[in-house]
Amino acid sequence: MLSRTAENLFWMGRYIERADATARLIEMGRGMAMLPGSNESEEWRSVARATAAPESLTGEGAAAEDVIRHLLLDADNPSSIRSCLVQARANGRAIRTALTQDMWETLNDGWRTLEQATPARLKDDLPRYLDWTRQRAAAFRGAAETSLLRNDGYAFLRLGEYVERADMTLRLLDVKYYVLLPETDVVGGGRDYHQWTSVLRATSALRTYHHVHRDNYTPWGIAEFLVLNRMFPRSVMFSYLGLERYLEDLAAVYGVRRACQNTAAGMVKRLMGFDTGGLFQFGLHEFIVEAVGCTHRLSREIAAAYDF
Amino acid sequence: MFDEMRDSHGGVRAPYQRIEAWLQSAGVGALAGRHAEAEALFRRIGITFAVYAEDGGDPERLIPFDLIPRVFSAAEWRTLQRGIRQRAQALNAFLYDVYHRGEILKAGVVPEHLVYRNEAYLPEMAGFDPPGRVYSHIVGVDIVRTGPHDFQVLEDNCRTPSGVSYMLENREIMMRMFPELFRAGAVEAVDAYPRQLKQTLVEAAPAKCAGDPTVVVLTPGPLNSAYFEHSYLADLMGVELVEAADLFVDEGLCWMRTTRGPQRVDVIYRRIDDAFIDPLAFRPDSLLGVPGLFSVYRGGGVALCSAPGAGVADDKGVYVFVPDMIRFYLGEAPILKNVDTYRCADPDALSYVLANLKDLVVKEAHGSGGYGMLIGPHASKKELETFRKKIEARPEDYIAQPTLDLSTAPVLGENAVENRHVDFRPYCLVGREIRLTPGGLTRVALRKGSLVVNSSQGGGVKDTWIMAE
Numbered sequence: 001m002l003s004r005t006a007e008n009l010f011w012m013g014r015y016i017e018r019a020d021a022t023a024r025l026i027e028m029g030r031g032m033a034m035l036p037g038s039n040e041s042e043e044w045r046s047v048a049r050a051t052a053a054p055e056s057l058t059g060e061g062a063a064a065e066d067v068i069r070h071l072l073l074d075a076d077n078p079s080s081i082r083s084c085l086v087q088a089r090a091n092g093r094a095i096r097t098a099l100t101q102d103m104w105e106t107l108n109d110g111w112r113t114l115e116q117a118t119p120a121r122l123k124d125d126l127p128r129y130l131d132w133t134r135q136r137a138a139a140f141r142g143a144a145e146t147s148l149l150r151n152d153g154y155a156f157l158r159l160g161e162y163v164e165r166a167d168m169t170l171r172l173l174d175v176k177y178y179v180l181l182p183e184t185d186v187v188g189g190g191r192d193y194h195q196w197t198s199v200l201r202a203t204s205a206l207r208t209y210h211h212v213h214r215d216n217y218t219p220w221g222i223a224e225f226l227v228l229n230r231m232f233p234r235s236v237m238f239s240y241l242g243l244e245r246y247l248e249d250l251a252a253v254y255g256v257r258r259a260c261q262n263t264a265a266g267m268v269k270r271l272m273g274f275d276t277g278g279l280f281q282f283g284l285h286e287f288i289v290e291a292v293g294c295t296h297r298l299s300r301e302i303a304a305a306y307d308f
Numbered sequence: 309m310f311d312e313m314r315d316s317h318g319g320v321r322a323p324y325q326r327i328e329a330w331l332q333s334a335g336v337g338a339l340a341g342r343h344a345e346a347e348a349l350f351r352r353i354g355i356t357f358a359v360y361a362e363d364g365g366d367p368e369r370l371i372p373f374d375l376i377p378r379v380f381s382a383a384e385w386r387t388l389q390r391g392i393r394q395r396a397q398a399l400n401a402f403l404y405d406v407y408h409r410g411e412i413l414k415a416g417v418v419p420e421h422l423v424y425r426n427e428a429y430l431p432e433m434a435g436f437d438p439p440g441r442v443y444s445h446i447v448g449v450d451i452v453r454t455g456p457h458d459f460q461v462l463e464d465n466c467r468t469p470s471g472v473s474y475m476l477e478n479r480e481i482m483m484r485m486f487p488e489l490f491r492a493g494a495v496e497a498v499d500a501y502p503r504q505l506k507q508t509l510v511e512a513a514p515a516k517c518a519g520d521p522t523v524v525v526l527t528p529g530p531l532n533s534a535y536f537e538h539s540y541l542a543d544l545m546g547v548e549l550v551e552a553a554d555l556f557v558d559e560g561l562c563w564m565r566t567t568r569g570p571q572r573v574d575v576i577y578r579r580i581d582d583a584f585i586d587p588l589a590f591r592p593d594s595l596l597g598v599p600g601l602f603s604v605y606r607g608g609g610v611a612l613c614s615a616p617g618a619g620v621a622d623d624k625g626v627y628v629f630v631p632d633m634i635r636f637y638l639g640e641a642p643i644l645k646n647v648d649t650y651r652c653a654d655p656d657a658l659s660y661v662l663a664n665l666k667d668l669v670v671k672e673a674h675g676s677g678g679y680g681m682l683i684g685p686h687a688s689k690k691e692l693e694t695f696r697k698k699i700e701a702r703p704e705d706y707i708a709q710p711t712l713d714l715s716t717a718p719v720l721g722e723n724a725v726e727n728r729h730v731d732f733r734p735y736c737l738v739g740r741e742i743r744l745t746p747g748g749l750t751r752v753a754l755r756k757g758s759l760v761v762n763s764s765q766g767g768g769v770k771d772t773w774i775m776a777e
Contacts, residue, residue: 097543152567156567
């Protein structure tokens, strides 16, 4: 496969995942801002921080509307949902032959929907646009899952998704880790409860968590769930298991192992090494910083290994 | 004026019986309602044709698609296809000749300066034998009709004629929407084209190719107006769609960058202009192209389809002499006629053209795509004067033709069937043998009375049927 094709597939996976995760983040911001006693602009600022938005949006005085517009519509923000979907489609168009008809149609269907969004009606229309975004992402993944050949191209697409997913979950944790530190537990009360669960909400894991833990939400339970759970598809562990698997697939197909295979396997091993409470003993924040760095390095190593 | 569907008494011509029955039973109103459905299918599939508009325009505009097919009888096609094959053969013979001994020039049949001083003529190609002596592997012949038996060639396209994806997709969409029309194999299928194109390209493999040739389609990229077609053809042939940056040359061979490392490329179906093939050979200021590719080509390390320099055969000045080429190389009488053409470079022709400007169609001798052309009967006084000055300043850049009474074909209007002018472009493949898919692209001037069918000028397309014997 052409290196450019591999690169396009990898980034297509990343863009779709980023659009999806950003929609979930905005959803979380909306939910938090509606809670009684919440500081609306503070909630939106933390959403902005999780997406590495410019300082004008993460500092005092940033308006909710501005953050939403920046994350949803801003054509100048390469990570806005609109930019991600436009870019994913442009990538698809550049490598049309590497996609199936089904995949292309999900990228092409209504790709201009967000261009019609008007800032004035943005708040009213927001739920509709967020649902629509998640459906686009789900349709794309579904089309890939059921129609794409399981060759190296499939691996590159999935690698892009998992790199982005690991990165987004880690960045969310990075912004919210302070509410998940064990000592905040003593504060108690409804407000903190909502703060913890907001992290689950942003990863659409509110009910899933309950299925796994059965008991009440605890901040360390939530942190461990998002980092170490092997079954939850948006956890860091799950993402890295996916990365390891598809990188091993590539190594088998091409008959060569490179730095990226070792990096992914190394992180999986590290995650497996934590037992209950181990994450906090090591330091949640320290681990997040380490894992973010590792994910970025892995992305660069994949590009170097396959010449893009 | 000749109408493709109805004779002068209003009766339905034989090849259109099936269409007439369909229009009667489905009803024009109901069919018009299904137009949106066809457009939606095109949009979803992603067929668009970018139009270079000065105001920017929609970069992914759809070419309007008309639902009523244009039909040729089996007998009409028999004549047409003989004429098309003959022309494709003569054009390739001409190209071989002008890049070797130039017999046709020495014999005084074609003026030397038309060839040697032509921008499309590449001295770098002189004396080189492309595989199979084929220069133009895909010849698009634009044909118009003025009467039941009067077919005339408007121009030839020997470089990289576009539009064949519409031939395939128009059929696909018609078959999806109206399967009953195609019952019992009444219409010749067109879907062999990609297979035949691949075979033609495989046959162009260069001397140094060992084993199965690796074929690629070379595109300028997603911003090119015909990008959809490039990717569509690559997909149907099962070959890689590459951009120049994916290719490099090493040790006299051409390679593409892949995730497994460099992979050898043997045949390049290039959809980029000569000037952008290789900055070392042609355009040092160009960032496009593959440095060193031309010398690898000359060394037999890779094949380029079409061959660089093939454009000299489809120049509008050279066009005038194609019937003479057919006589000269094949010793046959031309089956398809040319449109009468005045070369303004010729002083007698020039004074005739200037005196009759309002009745003529004037084209740039080296242009394409319907840009920079004058249609006398439809032009304003001011446009006529502007063009007169242009022609007087550089007569050798212009040719003129009488305004043809192009045939009309039925199109679906809002409430009724209306008639619009059409032309026809078949795609003739030249490899070890000549292959011609029974079909082609019918372009239609959708504006009432308009004679310009180019998609860049508001033209649309139709499915084109050749009725089975």
